[in-house]
Amino acid sequence: MTAPVGQAAAPGGWVIRFFLPADIPDAAAAPVPEDARVTIRTVPGERVAVLRYPGVPDAEAAAAARARLLAALAAGPWQAGGEAFDWFYDPPWTLPPLRRNEAVVGVSRRPGA
DSSP: OOSOEEEEEETTEEEEEEOOOTTSOSGGGSOOOSSTTOOOOOOOOOOEEEEEEOSOOOHHHHHHHHHHHHHHHHTSSEEEOSOOEEEEOSOTTSOGGGOOEEEEEEEEEOTTO
16 A cells, blocks of 8 residues: 555445555556445546645544644634545554644635735
């Protein structure tokens, strides 16, 4: 598995995003999923703002990090372009203080900034 693993709320559950390694050039070259609920698609590049935070990324910690990220953006030249989501980098057995998690949101330059 590659890192990060992305997670975003969706109607009725979650959308989990896995990033393909660099040696797989596009979705057509990816292995075919065995589960019909899994789809592979190419996502266009995007500009994002990120806030890194440590620890176990439970719902409360992740929501707090997303709120801090959005508050930081409100005071600067960048504006959020949608809902914030999360990226997780470490396996579950990593000690909490060593875990790397990120709150992420797409951004664009604020008009006039």
